[in-house]
Amino acid sequence: MNQSHHMSIDIRGFLRTHKDPSKWPTGVFHRDDGTPMHSVEAVHHMRALLAKGVTGLPGTGCDNFDPMTGQCLGHEREEAGARK
Ligand SMILES: [Zn+2]
Numbered sequence: 001m002n003q004s005h006h007m008s009i010d011i012r013g014f015l016r017t018h019k020d021p022s023k024w025p026t027g028v029f030h031r032d033d034g035t036p037m038h039s040v041e042a043v044h045h046m047r048a049l050l051a052k053g054v055t056g057l058p059g060t061g062c063d064n065f066d067p068m069t070g071q072c073l074g075h076e077r078e079e080a081g082a083r084k
Contacts, residue, residue, distance in 0.1 A: 006059035006072040009044045 004019075018024060019037035029037040037045070047059075049067075056070020064073045 003074040004077045004078040005074050006062035006065070007071055008059055008062070008065065008070055009057040011050055011055055015043070015046060038041060050057055 021043050027036055029042040031037050037043040054067040058065035062072050064075055066073055
């Protein structure tokens, strides 16, 4: 069995190390419809998630993410064509 895991973002860690949202680069956060989210709005969103017990954000393309532990639960990797 061969599993891969996505990178994820720890919300508390992110907010702790990025204290000033006005200095965050644009284009990091997006809404569900794909439009860019302002950093201040993103902070409100992350604090609301923490209040619900969510600790992490999934990486792009991850459909097996546990928001409570903030971790990708893993994906079976295709053996065919996989390099060893
Ligand atoms: Zn994943």
